[in-house]
Amino acid sequence: MGAGFSSLFTGEDESSLSQLPVRPSLGDLPESCVASVIRYLDPPEICKLARLNRAFRGASLADFVWEEKLPPNYQILVGKVFGYLPETWGKRDIYERLCKANTLDGGTKIVWLDKSTGGVCLSISAKGLSITGIDDRRYWNHIPTEESRFSSVAYLHQIWWFEVESEIEFPFPAGTYSIFFRLQLGRAFKRFGHRICNTEHVHGWDIKPVRFQLWTSDGQYAASQCTLSDPGKWIHYHVGDFVVGNSSSTTKIKLSMTQIDCTHTKGGICLDSLVIYPSKFRERLKQF
Known part of the structure; x- marks a missing residue:
């Protein structure tokens, strides 16, 4: 009865509603496209957008996004602060760890x-x-x-x-x-x-x-x-x-x-x- 009552105002039945095109959402954007945009944002803004959905989170982990945020001599800094650079660390990992209070x-x-x-x-x-x-x-x-x-x-x-x-x-x-x-x-x-x-x-x-x-x-x-x-x-x-x-x-x-x-x-x-x-x-x- 509810569907019939609703169709009085829409002029459409359930079958026609199911055939309506689904609108794309932010989650449908390719990670590469998202990364190309957020690379121009400040790090705090990138981290906030990473909470939106899976696409934004994946884009926020891209190395080329964080490469530009790191100091140009970040490899020397990492060697000075940590003594080594683990192969498992991505550029975002390096940025995050360097932002902490590292003692020397x-x-x-x-x-x-x-x-x-x-x-x-x-x-x-x-x-x-x-x-x-x-x-x-x-x-x-x-x-x-x-x-x-x-x-x-x-x-x-x-x-x-x-x-x-x-x-x-x-x-x-x-x-x-x-x-x-x-x-x-x-x-x-x-x-x-x-x-x-x-x-x-x-x-x-x-x-x-x-x-x-x-x-x-x-x-x-x-x-x-x-x-x-x-x-x-x-x-x-x-x-x-x-x-x-x-x-x-x-x-x-x-x-x-x-x-x-x-x-x-x-x-x-x-x-x-x-x-x-x-x-x-x-x-x-x-x-x-």
């Missing part, structure tokens, strides 16, 4: 790809830096914290000669990069679930500026200086920028952060890490 040098360094752009990022913990007086607990201590990706920071009680240095050798892809020190005046902790920052011992940073410098093995040099401020906030202090022209070579960088005016002591500062990002992220980092 006993956990003192973390390297990863930015998920959206494929840009290479590197972070070095305070334990991976050369810090004057770090072994003397009268001056420095490594303290645990949830506010660092390395789970600890170096805290300075008081010192006359403040000097932090680092030498880096890494196969950065061609591009322009910015270097920052992540610092905080004061020591943060939690009380009854609330973040509190003790700034009682912060002193000496408003008298003279801190000087930042970088040198590269191909002759680049940059320097900057600023007075540290805003106690209780983690701030990325810009050291400078450098340019990599050859993706197949290793870039050597020397960095320093100093405040060596011995007319006064300085203290009460937390040093988390040194970070290197593609310069397109520079303004975003300065906001935090």
Whole structure:
């Protein structure tokens, strides 16, 4: 009765309805065609579309889709980070694994790809830096914290000669990069679930500026200086920028952060890490 009732309005019986052509759907598209389109999208968008159906998922696994997303020297990066390149890894597998926080040098360094752009990022913990007086607990201590990706920071009680240095050798892809020190005046902790920052011992940073410098093995040099401020906030202090022209070579960088005016002591500062990002992220980092 239901079919007959419906046919009063459509003017068609069941046999004519069954002969209507079936409209094609997204699932009917060939994987090669889908892959040719999604290759122009950003990685997060590709991963979202992979959930639509089997055709999009298959297309999202195509090597040529991810070949363009990977850094041009990805094979060198994989060798540096993992030590080997399994034959079973496709290009998407490589991209996915490089986007994770991959540790180097006993956990003192973390390297990863930015998920959206494929840009290479590197972070070095305070334990991976050369810090004057770090072994003397009268001056420095490594303290645990949830506010660092390395789970600890170096805290300075008081010192006359403040000097932090680092030498880096890494196969950065061609591009322009910015270097920052992540610092905080004061020591943060939690009380009854609330973040509190003790700034009682912060002193000496408003008298003279801190000087930042970088040198590269191909002759680049940059320097900057600023007075540290805003106690209780983690701030990325810009050291400078450098340019990599050859993706197949290793870039050597020397960095320093100093405040060596011995007319006064300085203290009460937390040093988390040194970070290197593609310069397109520079303004975003300065906001935090």
